[in-house]
Amino acid sequence: MFFLIGGIQPRTVTLDDAKRLCASCGLAQARLKRIDHYLSLFFIPLILIKRGQPLLMCERCGFVSSPEGPGERPLPISRTELDKKNCQKCGSPMESSFRYCPHCGAPNN
Numbered sequence: 001m002f003f004l005i006g007g008i009q010p011r012t013v014t015l016d017d018a019k020r021l022c023a024s025c026g027l028a029q030a031r032l033k034r035i036d037h038y039l040s041l042f043f044i045p046l047i048l049i050k051r052g053q054p055l056l057m058c059e060r061c062g063f064v065s066s067p068e069g070p071g072e073r074p075l076p077i078s079r080t081e082l083d084k085k086n087c088q089k090c091g092s093p094m095e096s097s098f099r100y101c102p103h104c105g106a107p108n109n
């Protein structure tokens, strides 16, 4: 009998313990993982053959996505930036909530 069992075995490595939001099921069950391929003997990984790319794998639904994917949300535009306008008379920047221009005193409408 030949008992030698060898081969290439994938090995999932958890890179980060922090749970992230899964893009598929919406639950914070996705973790940053990497699948490395090892040359194994008797199911014991011996030599690292190929190092995988980090990926986001959901432990609940199994959804796999790239960590640089659409999961990252862009920074929201600050309210002060939206509320800014220019004075109709002198053109100075002012907040739209101002009743009068702080520079020339013209009423804000």
Ligand SMILES: [Zn+2]
Binding pocket: 022, 023, 024, 025, 026, 027, 029, 058, 059, 060, 061, 062, 063
């Ligand atoms: Zn999921």
Ligand SMILES: [Zn+2]
Binding pocket: 087, 088, 089, 090, 091, 092, 101, 102, 103, 104, 105, 106
């Ligand atoms: Zn003004």
